[in-house]
Amino acid sequence: SSGAVRREGKGMGEHERAISSSSDDEVDVPTRKRGLRGMLLQYMLYDAFVRPQSWAFAPLNNEARERHWREAIQRVCGETSGAVYVISNASELPSVPIFAASVIRDEGLASRFVNILEPRRPIAAALRACLKENNLDGLARVFPSSAAVFQPNRKAAEDAPGAVGKVLLVPGVEDIATLGSALEDLKDAYDNLLAAEAKVLPQSVSICAVGLTVPAQTDLVRAPLGNVSGFDLSPFNKFRGEAPVDLIRLRDIKSHAVTKVANMTNISLEEMNAVGELLRSSAFDAFELEMEVTSDGEITAIALWTECTMFDKVHSGGADQPSRRQMLSFLPKPLSVVEGSTVRLKGRYDASTGHFTIASSECSPDNSQTNSVVSMSVERWHFPMINDERRNSAYNRAIKVLRGQRVVDIGGGSGLLAMMAARAGAEQVVTVERVGDMAECASRVLEANGFGGKVSVVHGSSLNLKVPDLGFKGGLQPTVVLSEVLDDGLLGEGVIPTVAHARRELATPNAMVIPAAAKVWAMVVNMPPQPEPIIMPSSSSPKDSPARRWAAYDTLRPPEVKKYTSVRLDRVKFMPLTEPFPVFGFDFDAPLDDPSSVADYCREQAVQVNSIAAGCANAVVFWFTLTLNRSGETDGLADICTYPAMTEKCGASGSSRCWNQALQFVKPTIVGRAGTTLTVPCAHSPTRMTFGDIMT
Secondary structure, X not given: XXXXXXXXXXXOOHHHHHHHOOOOOOOOOOOOOOOHHHHHHHHHHHHHHOOOOHHHHHHHHOHHHHHHHHHHHHHHHHHOOOEEEEEOOOOOOOOXXXXXXXXXXXXXXXXXXXXXXXXXXXHHHHHHHHHHHOOOOOOEEEEOOOOXXXXXXXXXXXXXXXXXXXXXXXXXXXXXOOHHHHHHHHHHHHHHOEEEEEEEEOXXXXXXXXXXXXXXXXXXXOXXXXXXXXXXXXXXXXXXXXXXXXXXXXXXXXXXXXXXXEEEEEEEOOOHHHHHHHHHOOOOOEEEEEEEEOOOEEEEEEEEEEEEEEOOEEEEOOOOOOOOOEEEEEEEXXXXXXXXXXXXXXXXEEOOOOEEEEEEOOOOHHHHOOOOOOOOOXXXXXXXXXXXXXXXXXXXXXXXXXXXXEEEEEOOOOOHHHHHHHHOOOOEEEEEEOOHHHHHHHHHHHHHOOOOOOEEXXXXXXXXXXXXXXXXXXXXXXXXXXEOOOOOOOOOOOHHHHHHHHHHHHOOOOOEEEOOEEEEEEEEEEOOOOOOOOOOOHHHOOOOOHHHHHHHHHHHOOHHHHOOEEEOHHHOOOEEOEOOEEEEEEEOOOOOOOHHHOOOOOEEEEEEEEEOOOEEEEEEEEEEEEEOOHHHOOOOOEOEEOOHHHOOOOOEOXXXXXXXXXXXXEEEEEEOOOOOEEEEXXXXXXXXXXXXXXXX
8 A cells, every 4th residue: 555655665775675574474684793782772772662561461361351352253263264463562462362373273263374463573582482382383473564564465375374364453452552553553454464354353442531530649640749748849740741641550549530431432443444534534633522520529630441342242441451551641730620510621642652631621732731841760659759648757757856967868859858857957958869850850849948048959879979079068977867769679779888888988977877777578478370560470370370371471571570570469469378577687777897887788598487378389579667767766666667568567667658569489389288387598689689499
């Protein structure tokens, strides 16, 4: 088609066009040798733009979704002969091709090939390996191409690889984040590779929307910040933009629906003209949305998702779907609404991001776009951290004793802890922030709260600073080292080397350290495969588990996940096999001649613990308790436990929600009965906790 020719011709030579449109993925193409710099650049680009993240793994173990797809594939292939095509998408690892090939094999359907268009070459390679490991490579062919450039072999028999398509599977329309690109792929498929009578699954897709009130909270949503612990943090909203769009699972956040669910549009995917007309018209790029209000309140955001129809069943991507996130599009300004009224909103689809942005009818859709660049160096987790009132209150209580002290606040972020110190009567406060945009914003926050002349901001890494760089009056040293450089596994943000350097190179020898101490706690658990953003290696699942078929995708796991990853234990299924047990204690304020006070502090040990149940031990979950200030430690309790359900068992007086728990998978070990002694190898480097395989 002319559209396909335009795409191929732009920026491509004849050799590249020939290769990219070939229906034979086994062609050997001479490649230019790459130097070390080229290889490094390619790896960085892959890691940034191609490597799948945790949510791409979630649909692999969604049994309900698999059942819907298998039933629909069996029916459509029973009614239609000829080649099947599957268009891959960026939001998930390819599972539908495996479903299709196995249904054709196992249900005795007419012989045909499943042709998979997967332009991401590392994922195409993993998919080939997955097909081979599942004995499906004789039924499927992977083409490292897209529907825009692939050309079928129009002379091939209908049961040959690369033949004209009679059935097309488009899983990308299930995810609101990839809907637009999936519709573009569908249009290209109609233009380039499908027969006129081809069948498409899903057969139709609807976009659903609901108006929500979304308050500030300790989940990863960029709700507007206001008053936090008595301070105005609104200048920090520059990092959310005017109308941010977050991908979040609605059931995981605090929100309140103030409208009925509205059907924004319904698209028939089996009508080529309907898809092309939608993409060519402005109805998709700019649209209007009417919503019926069900209660008085404010609409701060619109949640959107898709619902896909396959024959007589609807597969929803809404809040009840565990392996999908919904799109949360914040309005530029909250919209006050009254029960029984109808609100009219304007929206715009941005093809470059896949986002739908929405504004009230009084605003132009252009005005709903952010008019300033939002810094990508400030990650979303800053918002739940700032909003964690439990964490803030615990720090505030510890900081209240700092009257007359000189305080260096390391990793100062928004400046919140520094302002607490100044409010408590500290003589002088210097906050150190490595990220330039954050340091600039901290200065604005301090000015807005009247602390511009009381708290100084130093941009840089504390590890590179000397005493004169801090600018304390008279060149004096700080008497307090204040920080909160703690990840879900405690050590990942470098608290050990950061505090060790500050105590030796910046502060007075007897400086107070906040936090003063921490303790890591752990549990041995059985974590089954499930449709959650848990990147579980296949080797950690039982040998007879269906999850084993995805072993080829283990090579695509992000590098950090091979050590540990983050998880909210109250949102996943697991079975504890032990009670919580202490692993390592850390005294950040230990005497400077103590080995634990050095920057390269490392330990390892084997902890023995009794099981409380029988099961397959395949993971260790861990978290930490935090003692902020020794002077307030009168009852022997820690101030914060980062796993709220275990606050009492771990000897803490309070908890926090801004940290998740940490999860590390290990080689499965069968625990035959309760009371079995388990040996858990534990170790830590200055920046990482690790656990070895469990022994009985």
